Amino acid sequence: MKRMAERIAVFGGVYSNHLALEATCRDAVSRGAEGLYCLGDLGAFGPHPDRVFPILDKYGVRTIQGNYEESLARRSTDCNCGYTDPQDNHFAQISFNYTAARTSEAFKDWMGTLPKEFRLDFGGLQMLMAHGSPRKINEFLWYSTSPVPFLSRLLELHQAELLLVSHTGLHWHRRLPANRHVVNVGAIGRPANDGRREVWYALLTSGTDLDVRFIPVEYDFETLAHEMREEKLPAEFIQTIRTGWWTTCLEVLPAKERAAGRF
Amino acid sequence: MTTPGALEHPRVPLLALDTLWFQVAGTVCNLRCTHCFISCAPDNHSHEMMTLEAVRRYLREAAALGVREYYFTGGEPFMNREIFPILEATLQVGPATVLTNGLLLDPKRAALLRALSDASDYSLDLRVSLDGWGPEDHDRIRGRGTFRRALVGIRNLWLAGLNPVVTVTELADGVASSRGRERFIALLRSFGLTRPRLKILPLFRIGAEERRGRPYHDWERLAKDDLIDAEKLQCGSGRMVTSRGVYVCPILIAHPAARMGETGLDWLHPFELSFSACYTRHAMGVTCRT
Numbered sequence: 230m231k232r233m234a235e236r237i238a239v240f241g242g243v244y245s246n247h248l249a250l251e252a253t254c255r256d257a258v259s260r261g262a263e264g265l266y267c268l269g270d271l272g273a274f275g276p277h278p279d280r281v282f283p284i285l286d287k288y289g290v291r292t293i294q295g296n297y298e299e300s301l302a303r304r305s306t307d308c309n310c311g312y313t314d315p316q317d318n319h320f321a322q323i324s325f326n327y328t329a330a331r332t333s334e335a336f337k338d339w340m341g342t343l344p345k346e347f348r349l350d351f352g353g354l355q356m357l358m359a360h361g362s363p364r365k366i367n368e369f370l371w372y373s374t375s376p377v378p379f380l381s382r383l384l385e386l387h388q389a390e391l392l393l394v395s396h397t398g399l400h401w402h403r404r405l406p407a408n409r410h411v412v413n414v415g416a417i418g419r420p421a422n423d424g425r426r427e428v429w430y431a432l433l434t435s436g437t438d439l440d441v442r443f444i445p446v447e448y449d450f451e452t453l454a455h456e457m458r459e460e461k462l463p464a465e466f467i468q469t470i471r472t473g474w475w476t477t478c479l480e481v482l483p484a485k486e487r488a489a490g491r492f
Numbered sequence: 493m494t495t496p497g498a499l500e501h502p503r504v505p506l507l508a509l510d511t512l513w514f515q516v517a518g519t520v521c522n523l524r525c526t527h528c529f530i531s532c533a534p535d536n537h538s539h540e541m542m543t544l545e546a547v548r549r550y551l552r553e554a555a556a557l558g559v560r561e562y563y564f565t566g567g568e569p570f571m572n573r574e575i576f577p578i579l580e581a582t583l584q585v586g587p588a589t590v591l592t593n594g595l596l597l598d599p600k601r602a603a604l605l606r607a608l609s610d611a612s613d614y615s616l617d618l619r620v621s622l623d624g625w626g627p628e629d630h631d632r633i634r635g636r637g638t639f640r641r642a643l644v645g646i647r648n649l650w651l652a653g654l655n656p657v658v659t660v661t662e663l664a665d666g667v668a669s670s671r672g673r674e675r676f677i678a679l680l681r682s683f684g685l686t687r688p689r690l691k692i693l694p695l696f697r698i699g700a701e702e703r704r705g706r707p708y709h710d711w712e713r714l715a716k717d718d719l720i721d722a723e724k725l726q727c728g729s730g731r732m733v734t735s736r737g738v739y740v741c742p743i744l745i746a747h748p749a750a751r752m753g754e755t756g757l758d759w760l761h762p763f764e765l766s767f768s769a770c771y772t773r774h775a776m777g778v779t780c781r782t
Protein backbone atom coordinates (compact mmCIF):
# COMPACT_ATOMS: atom_id res chain seq x y z
CA MET A 230 0.00 0.00 0.00
CA LYS A 231 1.34 3.40 -0.92
CA ARG A 232 2.02 5.62 2.05
CA MET A 233 0.76 9.16 2.29
CA ALA A 234 3.60 11.67 2.37
CA GLU A 235 4.25 13.03 5.83
CA ARG A 236 5.67 16.45 6.58
CA ILE A 237 7.22 17.66 9.81
CA ALA A 238 9.09 20.76 10.93
CA VAL A 239 12.04 20.31 13.26
CA PHE A 240 14.03 23.03 14.94
CA GLY A 241 16.41 23.50 17.87
CA GLY A 242 18.30 26.16 19.79
CA VAL A 243 15.45 28.53 20.59
CA TYR A 244 17.78 30.45 22.94
CA SER A 245 14.82 32.43 24.35
CA ASN A 246 14.20 34.00 20.95
CA HIS A 247 10.42 34.01 21.37
CA LEU A 248 9.90 36.19 18.29
CA ALA A 249 11.73 33.75 16.02
CA LEU A 250 9.92 30.83 17.66
CA GLU A 251 6.50 32.32 16.89
CA ALA A 252 7.57 33.14 13.32
CA THR A 253 8.99 29.64 12.79
CA CYS A 254 5.89 27.85 14.06
CA ARG A 255 3.64 30.05 11.93
CA ASP A 256 5.79 29.43 8.86
CA ALA A 257 5.89 25.66 9.44
CA VAL A 258 2.12 25.44 9.80
CA SER A 259 1.64 27.50 6.63
CA ARG A 260 3.84 25.00 4.76
CA GLY A 261 1.68 22.11 5.84
CA ALA A 262 3.84 20.64 8.60
CA GLU A 263 1.71 18.13 10.50
CA GLY A 264 4.05 17.91 13.45
CA LEU A 265 6.37 20.46 15.05
CA TYR A 266 9.39 19.23 16.97
CA CYS A 267 11.97 21.06 19.07
CA LEU A 268 15.33 19.46 19.83
CA GLY A 269 16.09 21.48 22.96
CA ASP A 270 18.07 24.45 24.25
CA LEU A 271 15.02 26.64 24.84
CA GLY A 272 17.05 29.14 26.85
CA ALA A 273 20.36 31.04 26.54
CA PHE A 274 21.50 34.11 24.66
CA GLY A 275 18.13 35.87 24.36
CA PRO A 276 15.75 37.74 26.70
CA HIS A 277 12.75 36.66 28.82
CA PRO A 278 13.07 32.86 28.80
CA ASP A 279 9.54 32.37 30.15
CA ARG A 280 8.00 33.76 26.95
CA VAL A 281 8.94 30.57 25.13
CA PHE A 282 6.62 28.15 26.92
CA PRO A 283 3.24 29.64 25.85
CA ILE A 284 4.31 29.49 22.20
CA LEU A 285 5.41 25.83 22.44
CA ASP A 286 2.07 25.13 24.10
CA LYS A 287 0.01 27.07 21.53
CA TYR A 288 1.50 25.16 18.58
CA GLY A 289 1.72 21.80 20.35
CA VAL A 290 5.47 21.58 19.79
CA ARG A 291 6.87 18.25 20.95
CA THR A 292 10.13 19.00 22.72
CA ILE A 293 13.11 16.99 23.96
CA GLN A 294 15.69 18.05 26.52
CA GLY A 295 18.79 19.89 25.47
CA ASN A 296 21.68 20.46 27.82
CA TYR A 297 20.03 23.73 28.89
CA GLU A 298 16.82 22.01 29.99
CA GLU A 299 18.81 19.31 31.73
CA SER A 300 20.90 21.88 33.62
CA LEU A 301 17.98 24.18 34.48
CA ALA A 302 15.80 21.30 35.67
CA ARG A 303 18.65 20.03 37.87
CA ARG A 304 19.28 23.56 39.16
CA SER A 305 22.91 23.21 38.04
CA THR A 306 25.28 26.14 38.06
CA ASP A 307 26.37 25.87 34.42
CA CYS A 308 24.91 24.98 31.05
CA ASN A 309 27.09 21.93 30.32
CA CYS A 310 27.37 23.27 26.79
CA GLY A 311 30.54 21.31 26.13
CA TYR A 312 32.92 24.18 25.45
CA THR A 313 36.57 23.81 26.44
CA ASP A 314 37.94 27.26 25.66
CA PRO A 315 37.91 29.77 28.57
CA GLN A 316 36.54 32.61 26.39
CA ASP A 317 33.74 30.39 25.09
CA ASN A 318 32.91 29.37 28.65
CA HIS A 319 32.94 32.98 29.82
CA PHE A 320 30.08 33.96 27.50
CA ALA A 321 28.27 30.67 28.05
CA GLN A 322 28.24 31.38 31.78
CA ILE A 323 26.81 34.88 31.30
CA SER A 324 24.02 33.34 29.22
CA PHE A 325 23.32 30.63 31.74
CA ASN A 326 23.34 32.89 34.80
CA TYR A 327 20.84 35.23 33.17
CA THR A 328 18.59 32.40 31.96
CA ALA A 329 18.66 30.50 35.25
CA ALA A 330 17.74 33.66 37.18
CA ARG A 331 14.85 34.56 34.84
CA THR A 332 13.29 31.14 34.29
CA SER A 333 10.33 30.33 36.53
CA GLU A 334 10.48 27.33 38.82
CA ALA A 335 7.44 25.81 37.10
CA PHE A 336 9.12 26.06 33.68
CA LYS A 337 12.28 24.46 35.07
CA ASP A 338 10.24 21.63 36.57
CA TRP A 339 8.50 21.10 33.23
CA MET A 340 11.89 20.87 31.51
CA GLY A 341 12.74 18.03 33.85
CA THR A 342 9.80 16.02 32.51
CA LEU A 343 10.96 16.18 28.88
CA PRO A 344 12.34 13.06 27.20
CA LYS A 345 15.96 12.89 26.01
CA GLU A 346 15.01 11.53 22.59
CA PHE A 347 12.10 10.74 20.29
CA ARG A 348 11.89 7.63 18.14
CA LEU A 349 9.30 7.58 15.35
CA ASP A 350 8.61 5.95 12.04
CA PHE A 351 8.86 8.64 9.39
CA GLY A 352 7.76 7.50 5.97
CA GLY A 353 9.14 4.03 6.65
CA LEU A 354 12.46 5.26 8.07
CA GLN A 355 13.38 4.69 11.68
CA MET A 356 13.78 8.27 12.84
CA LEU A 357 15.67 9.25 15.97
CA MET A 358 15.76 12.77 17.38
CA ALA A 359 18.37 13.80 19.96
CA HIS A 360 19.83 17.10 21.11
CA GLY A 361 23.60 16.85 20.53
CA SER A 362 23.96 13.25 19.48
CA PRO A 363 22.26 10.03 20.56
CA ARG A 364 25.24 9.15 22.73
CA LYS A 365 25.86 12.50 24.41
CA ILE A 366 23.56 15.44 25.02
CA ASN A 367 26.25 18.08 24.44
CA GLU A 368 28.18 16.50 21.58
CA PHE A 369 28.77 18.87 18.66
CA LEU A 370 28.00 17.30 15.30
CA TRP A 371 29.45 19.75 12.78
CA TYR A 372 29.28 19.11 9.07
CA SER A 373 33.04 19.23 8.53
CA THR A 374 33.90 16.92 11.43
CA SER A 375 31.13 14.34 11.16
CA PRO A 376 32.40 12.02 8.42
CA VAL A 377 30.30 9.38 6.71
CA PRO A 378 31.95 6.33 8.42
CA PHE A 379 31.47 7.89 11.85
CA LEU A 380 27.81 8.78 11.23
CA SER A 381 27.11 5.37 9.71
CA ARG A 382 28.47 3.68 12.80
CA LEU A 383 26.50 6.03 15.08
CA LEU A 384 23.26 5.17 13.28
CA GLU A 385 24.04 1.48 13.42
CA LEU A 386 24.74 1.57 17.16
CA HIS A 387 21.54 3.52 17.84
CA GLN A 388 19.38 1.62 15.37
CA ALA A 389 18.27 4.58 13.31
CA GLU A 390 18.03 5.36 9.60
CA LEU A 391 17.29 9.05 9.98
CA LEU A 392 18.99 10.98 12.78
CA LEU A 393 18.02 14.55 13.64
CA VAL A 394 20.17 16.64 15.99
CA SER A 395 20.81 20.28 16.89
CA HIS A 396 23.17 21.82 19.53
CA THR A 397 25.73 23.35 17.17
CA GLY A 398 23.52 26.11 15.76
CA LEU A 399 24.53 25.31 12.18
CA HIS A 400 22.24 23.29 9.90
CA TRP A 401 23.30 20.59 7.45
CA HIS A 402 22.18 17.34 5.87
CA ARG A 403 24.46 14.42 5.05
CA ARG A 404 23.24 11.46 2.99
CA LEU A 405 24.73 8.13 3.96
CA PRO A 406 24.82 4.89 2.01
CA ALA A 407 21.66 2.73 2.03
CA ASN A 408 19.21 5.65 2.18
CA ARG A 409 20.22 6.79 5.61
CA HIS A 410 20.43 10.44 6.62
CA VAL A 411 21.73 12.70 9.32
CA VAL A 412 20.28 16.18 9.63
CA ASN A 413 21.44 18.90 11.95
CA VAL A 414 18.40 21.17 12.10
CA GLY A 415 20.42 24.17 13.27
CA ALA A 416 19.00 26.82 15.61
CA ILE A 417 16.20 29.36 15.44
CA GLY A 418 17.58 31.41 18.32
CA ARG A 419 20.33 33.14 16.42
CA PRO A 420 21.46 33.41 12.79
CA ALA A 421 23.67 30.74 11.24
CA ASN A 422 26.91 32.78 11.15
CA ASP A 423 26.24 33.54 7.50
CA GLY A 424 25.75 37.30 7.54
CA ARG A 425 21.96 36.92 7.21
CA ARG A 426 19.52 37.91 9.91
CA GLU A 427 17.08 35.07 9.28
CA VAL A 428 17.14 31.87 11.35
CA TRP A 429 16.76 28.36 9.98
CA TYR A 430 14.67 25.27 10.60
CA ALA A 431 14.28 21.94 8.80
CA LEU A 432 11.20 20.83 6.88
CA LEU A 433 11.14 17.09 6.17
CA THR A 434 8.81 15.42 3.70
CA SER A 435 8.68 11.65 3.42
CA GLY A 436 8.62 9.85 0.11
CA THR A 437 10.66 7.45 -1.99
CA ASP A 438 13.47 9.93 -1.58
CA LEU A 439 13.40 11.79 1.72
CA ASP A 440 13.13 15.53 1.09
CA VAL A 441 15.02 17.74 3.55
CA ARG A 442 14.74 21.49 3.17
CA PHE A 443 16.16 24.22 5.31
CA ILE A 444 13.82 27.18 5.58
CA PRO A 445 15.05 30.68 6.42
CA VAL A 446 12.67 32.57 8.71
CA GLU A 447 12.46 36.33 8.95
CA TYR A 448 11.36 37.84 12.25
CA ASP A 449 11.52 41.17 14.01
CA PHE A 450 15.16 40.99 15.05
CA GLU A 451 15.32 44.68 15.93
CA THR A 452 12.65 44.22 18.58
CA LEU A 453 14.59 41.25 19.95
CA ALA A 454 17.80 43.33 19.99
CA HIS A 455 15.89 46.08 21.85
CA GLU A 456 14.65 43.59 24.46
CA MET A 457 18.18 42.22 24.86
CA ARG A 458 19.53 45.72 25.46
CA GLU A 459 16.82 46.37 28.04
CA GLU A 460 17.81 43.15 29.80
CA LYS A 461 21.47 44.24 29.73
CA LEU A 462 22.58 41.19 27.79
CA PRO A 463 26.11 41.45 26.29
CA ALA A 464 26.60 43.75 23.32
CA GLU A 465 28.30 40.84 21.54
CA PHE A 466 25.05 38.83 21.59
CA ILE A 467 23.06 41.75 20.21
CA GLN A 468 25.61 42.26 17.46
CA THR A 469 25.08 38.66 16.32
CA ILE A 470 21.30 39.11 16.16
CA ARG A 471 21.70 42.33 14.14
CA THR A 472 24.47 41.24 11.77
CA GLY A 473 24.09 37.50 11.32
CA TRP A 474 27.71 36.87 12.35
CA TRP A 475 28.67 34.96 15.49
CA THR A 476 30.84 36.98 17.85
CA THR A 477 31.15 34.57 20.80
CA CYS A 478 31.72 30.86 21.48
CA LEU A 479 33.79 30.65 18.31
CA GLU A 480 36.71 28.56 19.52
CA VAL A 481 34.65 25.38 19.43
CA LEU A 482 34.17 25.73 15.67
CA PRO A 483 36.17 23.42 13.38
CA ALA A 484 38.41 25.03 10.76
CA LYS A 485 35.89 25.08 7.93
CA GLU A 486 32.99 26.43 9.98
CA ARG A 487 35.26 29.04 11.55
CA ALA A 488 36.54 30.18 8.17
CA ALA A 489 32.97 30.67 6.91
CA GLY A 490 32.24 33.34 9.54
CA ARG A 491 33.52 36.86 9.94
CA PHE A 492 35.12 36.54 13.41
CA MET B 493 60.24 7.21 37.23
CA THR B 494 57.70 6.76 34.49
CA THR B 495 57.49 3.01 34.14
CA PRO B 496 54.48 1.09 35.35
CA GLY B 497 54.55 0.23 39.02
CA ALA B 498 53.47 -2.94 40.78
CA LEU B 499 50.37 -1.31 42.28
CA GLU B 500 46.94 -1.77 40.79
CA HIS B 501 45.73 1.16 38.75
CA PRO B 502 42.37 2.22 37.31
CA ARG B 503 41.42 0.75 33.93
CA VAL B 504 39.96 2.98 31.23
CA PRO B 505 37.52 1.45 28.77
CA LEU B 506 37.55 2.57 25.17
CA LEU B 507 34.12 4.22 24.98
CA ALA B 508 34.33 4.61 21.20
CA LEU B 509 37.21 4.93 18.78
CA ASP B 510 36.59 8.56 17.81
CA THR B 511 40.14 9.81 17.37
CA LEU B 512 43.05 8.20 15.59
CA TRP B 513 46.51 9.71 15.84
CA PHE B 514 49.31 9.04 13.38
CA GLN B 515 52.93 9.42 14.49
CA VAL B 516 53.46 10.26 10.86
CA ALA B 517 57.02 11.56 11.20
CA GLY B 518 58.02 9.06 13.86
CA THR B 519 60.27 10.64 16.46
CA VAL B 520 62.26 12.45 13.79
CA CYS B 521 62.20 16.21 14.06
CA ASN B 522 64.09 19.21 12.75
CA LEU B 523 64.17 20.56 16.31
CA ARG B 524 65.33 19.22 19.67
CA CYS B 525 62.94 20.94 22.09
CA THR B 526 63.88 20.76 25.74
CA HIS B 527 60.29 20.04 26.85
CA CYS B 528 59.41 17.36 24.25
CA PHE B 529 57.65 14.54 26.09
CA ILE B 530 58.88 11.97 23.56
CA SER B 531 62.34 13.54 23.06
CA CYS B 532 62.04 13.97 19.29
CA ALA B 533 65.20 15.03 17.48
CA PRO B 534 66.90 14.80 14.07
CA ASP B 535 68.65 11.60 15.19
CA ASN B 536 65.82 9.95 17.18
CA HIS B 537 64.65 6.99 15.11
CA SER B 538 62.80 5.14 17.88
CA HIS B 539 59.73 5.45 15.65
CA GLU B 540 60.31 5.89 11.92
CA MET B 541 58.37 7.90 9.32
CA MET B 542 55.10 6.26 8.30
CA THR B 543 54.50 5.43 4.66
CA LEU B 544 51.43 6.37 2.63
CA GLU B 545 50.70 2.69 2.26
CA ALA B 546 50.75 2.07 6.02
CA VAL B 547 48.54 5.09 6.66
CA ARG B 548 46.06 3.92 4.02
CA ARG B 549 45.83 0.51 5.67
CA TYR B 550 45.02 2.07 9.05
CA LEU B 551 42.55 4.48 7.45
CA ARG B 552 40.61 1.54 6.05
CA GLU B 553 40.49 -0.15 9.43
CA ALA B 554 39.58 3.11 11.13
CA ALA B 555 36.70 3.87 8.76
CA ALA B 556 35.24 0.42 9.43
CA LEU B 557 35.34 1.22 13.16
CA GLY B 558 33.66 4.61 12.66
CA VAL B 559 36.58 6.86 13.58
CA ARG B 560 35.54 10.51 13.63
CA GLU B 561 38.80 12.47 13.32
CA TYR B 562 42.48 12.04 12.49
CA TYR B 563 45.51 13.77 14.01
CA PHE B 564 49.03 13.86 12.58
CA THR B 565 52.08 14.50 14.68
CA GLY B 566 55.75 13.60 15.02
CA GLY B 567 58.42 14.68 15.10
CA GLU B 568 57.70 17.24 12.47
CA PRO B 569 54.99 15.94 10.10
CA PHE B 570 56.15 18.07 7.17
CA MET B 571 59.49 16.21 7.17
CA ASN B 572 57.54 13.21 5.87
CA ARG B 573 57.90 13.32 2.06
CA GLU B 574 54.50 11.69 1.63
CA ILE B 575 52.63 14.02 3.96
CA PHE B 576 50.56 15.67 1.19
CA PRO B 577 49.24 12.42 -0.33
CA ILE B 578 48.71 11.15 3.22
CA LEU B 579 46.56 14.17 4.05
CA GLU B 580 44.74 13.90 0.75
CA ALA B 581 43.86 10.25 1.45
CA THR B 582 42.75 11.12 4.96
CA LEU B 583 40.54 14.03 3.91
CA GLN B 584 38.58 11.62 1.74
CA VAL B 585 37.38 9.77 4.85
CA GLY B 586 37.37 12.38 7.61
CA PRO B 587 38.73 15.60 9.12
CA ALA B 588 42.48 15.96 9.72
CA THR B 589 44.52 18.04 12.14
CA VAL B 590 48.29 18.42 11.77
CA LEU B 591 50.53 19.42 14.69
CA THR B 592 53.60 21.23 13.41
CA ASN B 593 56.38 23.54 14.55
CA GLY B 594 55.71 25.68 11.48
CA LEU B 595 59.30 25.80 10.25
CA LEU B 596 58.67 24.10 6.91
CA LEU B 597 55.50 25.99 6.04
CA ASP B 598 56.71 28.02 3.09
CA PRO B 599 54.21 29.71 0.72
CA LYS B 600 54.21 26.72 -1.65
CA ARG B 601 53.34 24.21 1.07
CA ALA B 602 50.75 26.59 2.53
CA ALA B 603 49.10 26.88 -0.89
CA LEU B 604 49.06 23.07 -1.24
CA LEU B 605 47.41 22.75 2.15
CA ARG B 606 44.79 25.32 1.16
CA ALA B 607 44.06 23.33 -2.01
CA LEU B 608 43.68 20.11 0.01
CA SER B 609 41.32 21.88 2.40
CA ASP B 610 39.20 23.31 -0.42
CA ALA B 611 38.93 19.92 -2.11
CA SER B 612 37.39 18.20 0.92
CA ASP B 613 34.05 18.40 2.73
CA TYR B 614 36.01 17.79 5.91
CA SER B 615 38.08 20.23 7.95
CA LEU B 616 41.84 20.41 7.63
CA ASP B 617 43.23 22.10 10.69
CA LEU B 618 46.81 23.11 11.43
CA ARG B 619 48.22 23.58 14.91
CA VAL B 620 51.47 25.49 15.22
CA SER B 621 53.38 25.52 18.50
CA LEU B 622 54.75 28.65 20.13
CA ASP B 623 56.45 28.65 23.50
CA GLY B 624 56.46 32.16 24.79
CA TRP B 625 55.93 35.82 24.16
CA GLY B 626 59.02 36.26 22.07
CA PRO B 627 62.29 34.72 20.89
CA GLU B 628 63.84 34.74 24.41
CA ASP B 629 61.46 32.10 25.82
CA HIS B 630 60.62 30.24 22.63
CA ASP B 631 64.15 29.93 21.28
CA ARG B 632 65.54 28.77 24.65
CA ILE B 633 63.23 25.75 24.41
CA ARG B 634 63.17 25.19 20.65
CA GLY B 635 66.45 26.54 19.31
CA ARG B 636 67.85 29.81 18.02
CA GLY B 637 65.82 31.63 15.38
CA THR B 638 62.82 29.32 15.66
CA PHE B 639 60.38 31.92 17.01
CA ARG B 640 60.75 34.08 13.94
CA ARG B 641 60.62 31.09 11.60
CA ALA B 642 57.47 29.71 13.28
CA LEU B 643 55.79 33.09 12.88
CA VAL B 644 56.71 33.15 9.20
CA GLY B 645 55.06 29.73 8.86
CA ILE B 646 51.94 30.90 10.69
CA ARG B 647 51.75 33.96 8.47
CA ASN B 648 52.20 31.89 5.32
CA LEU B 649 49.22 29.77 6.34
CA TRP B 650 47.18 32.89 7.09
CA LEU B 651 48.07 34.45 3.74
CA ALA B 652 47.05 31.22 2.00
CA GLY B 653 43.64 31.56 3.63
CA LEU B 654 44.13 29.06 6.45
CA ASN B 655 43.73 30.04 10.07
CA PRO B 656 45.92 27.81 12.25
CA VAL B 657 45.39 27.18 15.94
CA VAL B 658 48.43 28.45 17.80
CA THR B 659 49.20 26.08 20.66
CA VAL B 660 51.17 27.20 23.69
CA THR B 661 52.36 25.03 26.56
CA GLU B 662 51.95 26.26 30.10
CA LEU B 663 55.68 26.98 30.07
CA ALA B 664 54.98 30.42 28.65
CA ASP B 665 54.93 32.63 31.70
CA GLY B 666 51.38 33.33 32.91
CA VAL B 667 49.77 32.17 29.69
CA ALA B 668 47.23 30.01 31.49
CA SER B 669 45.68 33.07 33.21
CA SER B 670 43.01 35.03 31.41
CA ARG B 671 45.26 38.09 31.28
CA GLY B 672 48.11 36.01 29.86
CA ARG B 673 45.75 34.59 27.29
CA GLU B 674 44.55 38.03 26.20
CA ARG B 675 48.15 39.17 25.94
CA PHE B 676 48.95 36.23 23.69
CA ILE B 677 45.96 36.91 21.48
CA ALA B 678 47.08 40.54 21.20
CA LEU B 679 50.54 39.30 20.23
CA LEU B 680 49.09 37.17 17.43
CA ARG B 681 46.97 40.08 16.21
CA SER B 682 50.10 42.19 16.03
CA PHE B 683 51.48 39.64 13.55
CA GLY B 684 48.52 40.20 11.25
CA LEU B 685 46.22 37.37 12.37
CA THR B 686 42.92 39.20 12.71
CA ARG B 687 41.07 36.14 14.00
CA PRO B 688 43.61 34.42 16.26
CA ARG B 689 42.88 30.91 17.54
CA LEU B 690 44.78 29.91 20.68
CA LYS B 691 45.01 26.71 22.68
CA ILE B 692 46.89 26.22 25.94
CA LEU B 693 48.40 22.77 26.53
CA PRO B 694 49.50 21.08 29.77
CA LEU B 695 53.05 19.81 30.23
CA PHE B 696 53.89 16.19 30.85
CA ARG B 697 56.98 15.52 32.94
CA ILE B 698 58.39 12.81 30.71
CA GLY B 699 60.92 12.65 27.88
CA ALA B 700 63.11 15.73 27.54
CA GLU B 701 60.80 17.64 29.88
CA GLU B 702 61.78 15.25 32.67
CA ARG B 703 65.35 16.56 32.35
CA ARG B 704 64.39 20.21 31.77
CA GLY B 705 61.90 20.46 34.64
CA ARG B 706 61.72 17.54 37.03
CA PRO B 707 60.62 13.91 36.84
CA TYR B 708 57.44 12.67 38.44
CA HIS B 709 57.69 11.56 42.06
CA ASP B 710 56.97 7.93 42.89
CA TRP B 711 53.65 8.86 44.51
CA GLU B 712 52.47 10.69 41.38
CA ARG B 713 50.53 7.72 40.07
CA LEU B 714 46.87 6.93 39.95
CA ALA B 715 45.55 4.39 42.44
CA LYS B 716 42.87 1.85 41.71
CA ASP B 717 40.17 3.77 43.57
CA ASP B 718 40.86 7.16 41.99
CA LEU B 719 37.78 8.32 40.13
CA ILE B 720 38.46 8.39 36.43
CA ASP B 721 36.32 10.05 33.79
CA ALA B 722 37.10 8.18 30.58
CA GLU B 723 35.50 10.99 28.57
CA LYS B 724 38.28 13.34 29.61
CA LEU B 725 41.12 10.97 28.74
CA GLN B 726 42.54 10.35 25.30
CA CYS B 727 42.56 6.62 25.96
CA GLY B 728 38.78 6.73 26.49
CA SER B 729 38.13 7.57 22.85
CA GLY B 730 41.38 7.43 20.87
CA ARG B 731 44.45 5.47 19.89
CA MET B 732 47.82 6.21 18.29
CA VAL B 733 49.51 4.37 15.44
CA THR B 734 53.21 4.61 14.69
CA SER B 735 55.61 2.72 12.44
CA ARG B 736 55.82 0.20 15.30
CA GLY B 737 52.13 -0.51 15.75
CA VAL B 738 49.23 0.69 17.87
CA TYR B 739 49.79 2.61 21.11
CA VAL B 740 47.32 3.74 23.68
CA CYS B 741 47.89 7.49 23.21
CA PRO B 742 50.36 9.99 21.70
CA ILE B 743 51.92 10.79 25.05
CA LEU B 744 53.17 7.30 25.91
CA ILE B 745 54.77 6.00 22.70
CA ALA B 746 58.20 5.81 24.34
CA HIS B 747 56.89 3.07 26.65
CA PRO B 748 56.80 -0.50 25.35
CA ALA B 749 54.00 -1.25 27.84
CA ALA B 750 51.80 1.32 26.10
CA ARG B 751 51.93 -0.64 22.83
CA MET B 752 48.65 -2.44 22.21
CA GLY B 753 49.34 -4.45 19.06
CA GLU B 754 49.27 -4.24 15.28
CA THR B 755 45.75 -4.10 13.89
CA GLY B 756 42.34 -2.58 14.44
CA LEU B 757 41.12 -5.24 16.83
CA ASP B 758 44.07 -4.51 19.10
CA TRP B 759 42.79 -0.96 19.52
CA LEU B 760 39.72 -1.87 21.45
CA HIS B 761 41.05 -3.15 24.79
CA PRO B 762 40.73 -1.14 28.01
CA PHE B 763 43.92 0.49 29.26
CA GLU B 764 45.45 0.49 32.73
CA LEU B 765 46.52 3.95 33.89
CA SER B 766 49.82 2.90 35.42
CA PHE B 767 51.89 5.78 34.03
CA SER B 768 52.86 8.94 35.84
CA ALA B 769 51.88 11.09 32.86
CA CYS B 770 48.29 9.96 33.43
CA TYR B 771 48.60 11.51 36.88
CA THR B 772 49.08 14.99 35.39
CA ARG B 773 45.57 14.98 34.03
CA HIS B 774 44.03 13.69 37.21
CA ALA B 775 45.90 15.80 39.73
CA MET B 776 46.03 19.04 37.78
CA GLY B 777 42.44 18.87 36.62
CA VAL B 778 43.57 19.20 33.01
CA THR B 779 42.56 16.92 30.22
CA CYS B 780 45.10 15.00 28.16
CA ARG B 781 42.62 15.16 25.27
CA THR B 782 43.11 17.47 22.33
